[in-house]
Amino acid sequence: MSAPTFAQPPPSGAWSARTGPSAAGSDVGLVRPVLTTGALAALIALFVAADEIRHLEAALSAVLARAVGIDDARVVGSSVLFAVDGVTTGYSITLGCTVAFLVFPFTAATAGLLAIRRVPVARSLASLLSAVGIVVAFNQVRLVTIASAMEVWGPDEGYARTHVLVGTVISTTGVVLAGTAYLAVLLRGTFPERGGRS
Numbered sequence: 163m164s165a166p167t168f169a170q171p172p173p174s175g176a177w178s179a180r181t182g183p184s185a186a187g188s189d190v191g192l193v194r195p196v197l198t199t200g201a202l203a204a205l206i207a208l209f210v211a212a213d214e215i216r217h218l219e220a221a222l223s224a225v226l227a228r229a230v231g232i233d234d235a236r237v238v239g240s241s242v243l244f245a246v247d248g249v250t251t252g253y254s255i256t257l258g259c260t261v262a263f264l265v266f267p268f269t270a271a272t273a274g275l276l277a278i279r280r281v282p283v284a285r286s287l288a289s290l291l292s293a294v295g296i297v298v299a300f301n302q303v304r305l306v307t308i309a310s311a312m313e314v315w316g317p318d319e320g321y322a323r324t325h326v327l328v329g330t331v332i333s334t335t336g337v338v339l340a341g342t343a344y345l346a347v348l349l350r351g352t353f354p355e356r357g358g359r360s
Contacts, residue, residue, distance in 0.1 A: 193282060194276060201290075202271035208262040208269065213228060215262050216240035216255045219298075223255070223305040232309055242309065251317040253308055253325075261294075261301045264337060268293040268344055275348075293344040300336025304329045 208215070220237045227235035227242060235244040235252075243252035257263075272290040275281045307328060311322035 164356050187212055194279065195288070197283060198273060198276040201269060201276055205266065205273060209265055212257060212262050213240065214261060216256070216257075216260050219255050219260060219305075220283045221300070222293055223302060223309070226302055226306050230306055230310060232313055234359050235309065244309065244313070246317055249317070251312060253305070253312070253321065255305070259301075261297050264297045264301070264333070264340075265294050267339065268297075271344075281348060285350070289344045289347040292347050293340040296340040300332055300339070301337075304332040307332065 202279065217237070217240050220240045220242050224235045224237040225244045232244050235242055237243075239254075240256075241254040242250055243250055245251070268290055272286050275286045276283065308321060308324045310320075310329075311324040314320060315323060
């Protein structure tokens with residue numbers, strides 16, 4: 163039986179992406195392989211369960227629409243319906259509008275990080291959750307903006323004014339902020355502080 167060995171501390175000014183207690187405990191047993199498999203399964207689910215995801219988005223959008231004053235907003239499948247001037251109208255969450263494709267790159271990146279064991283598990287998952295949360299939030303803001311515009315300016319004009327230009331700006335802003343948050347959480351503490359001893 164060999165004596166235990168201890169890693170030497172890194173030289174002053176050096177850094178490691180796997181420092182800290184979370185890094186040491188993240189590779190115990192089957193934790194990392196199970197989480198890696200789960201991330202890969204999530205990637206598949208984003209395509210296989212796309213209809214269910216769109217339905218959930220529509221349900222959340224209907225709740226938020228009611229919260230901003232569109233009292234009769236209701237979900238039907240992947241559509242949100244409400245009345246404007248006595249006429250039932252609304253919008254559908256299509257494959258091109260769902261968050262499933264927007265969160266795919268973040269999920270794929272996280273699966274890769276879990277597989278290569280270069281980043282602590284907790285930090286990888288926190289990065290993914292922060293990015294997904296921002297993408298979902300901004301996509302819901304986009305949908306509520308469209309619904310509000312349809313109620314104010316009418317179905318055709320309101321949709322035309324917000325769906326392409328305003329909606330794209332909101333979605334793009336969300337993706338950029340999600341990417342920034344993902345990297346900020348992922349790289350937190352991996353660079354030495356300036357002004358320290360060298």
